[in-house]
Amino acid sequence: MLPKKKVVIVKDSSEHNSKRLEHHEAIKAEMRKCFSTIDSFSEKDIAEALELISLKTLKKGEHLLREGDFSARSYSIISGCVRQYYLVDGEEKTTFFYTEGQSIFAPNGASERIPSKYYLSCVEHTTVSIISLEKQNEMFKKFPILESMSRNTLREELNNYQEMLATYITTNPEERYLNLLKFRAELLNRVPQYQLASYLGVTPESLSRIRKRIFLK
Amino acid sequence: MLPKKKVVIVKDSSEHNSKRLEHHEAIKAEMRKCFSTIDSFSEKDIAEALELISLKTLKKGEHLLREGDFSARSYSIISGCVRQYYLVDGEEKTTFFYTEGQSIFAPNGASERIPSKYYLSCVEHTTVSIISLEKQNEMFKKFPILESMSRNTLREELNNYQEMLATYITTNPEERYLNLLKFRAELLNRVPQYQLASYLGVTPESLSRIRKRIFLK
DNA sequence: AAAAGTTATTGACTTTAGATAAGAAAGAAC
DNA sequence: GTTCTTTCTTATCTAAAGTCAATAACTTTT
8 A cells, every 4th residue: 555645845944934924914913903902901911912823724633642652732713724633452533523613721730740631633723822831831920811711711722522422422413413403503514434433433334324314304 | 248337416506506507707807817818908907897797607407508599698608518510401410519718709690680600519528718898898998808719719710610611622521521530539539420421521420420431432 | 627535325134122911029018 | 117209220122322443535745
């Protein structure tokens, strides 16, 4: 079998880089707008806060995080789609899809001492914002209001996960697929079906049959 | 076989009340110890913080929260066991068991405006600490360090839930039962099997068969 | 356009779970 | 103790999911 070639030949790397920078500047402008909605924030505050956040753009298939990595960062998806998966007995078990606006809060118990148990891989061309825990703490010290906001976001996110777990427990694969259709229909067009199957907790063959069953009804 | 007597006969309710108060005082003393491990906390701070927290003791089968309730509180289990369940088509679907030391963070998206979708019911005689969101905010204003601590706890809890969801997705009912045996074995003796079955996402009949299958191996 | 690789579907067969009903075991109430 | 209720197990049958293998549909590469 031939080796898998994933090499993307960048003909002019400087051109490519400058385009990416333009893209990143546009995003920073968006983030500036976002920060400026906070009443107590001066122009200088905004600039300082933005300094602490970095941006990264990845291609389809590239990894943001791998099993065993030591990472103490939080990510937020600006555009694109990131898949979280575990490698169990050589099999990829997908456990979540993050899309625009969603955040990945401090994986690994937020500690640089605990290795990651899972992978974060880009389903498509993706841009994320990144902030290290260190810089986040710095930011919270400077702008305590952000700590409150962060706590609220965390609590909401915790609630989301509690509901997701509850939904997962109380539904069967067919219902889960219908829920996906209802609440995250865009995923069906963005993500290969075998990854969705894994996310729904069934084999690709089963998902194929579930789809057929639904279609026949 | 002789019946197991768990009956606690309360002859005199005033006596009962005074006993409960003693019990609660003992718990407050424990909590005082806990707060006193925070360096920056003076005796007065501890007393003030404790003022904001209330205790409640419930009997087996009593509810802490019902579907439709408007609640803006966080709970922490001091002793006992609380079951979270949803009522779906008249059927109780158990989605979590909280035991000693575990906290129930701000159900209902932490808003007094959103009705609860689930029930919290005591599996056994249970004591919980309760703090309203209002008083929690008051406390955080007075003692900012508690806000940081709370944020960290929330992040850890979020991580726990992410892992629980991932585990649920990547395992089948038999594996989930084995996991329960491994990590929360005490639950098997505290919780009726049909509630565990629901928590594992199967019918009581299936759990019975799973147990038999495992036993025969 | 052809070849190679990846992803999705289908079929045959096995295993496991759901539904229903009946009976056994354990616990609570009398 | 006996009775009543709840909980657990077993049996039968049906429905759905897993496994393995083959093929079809779709993408990417050349």
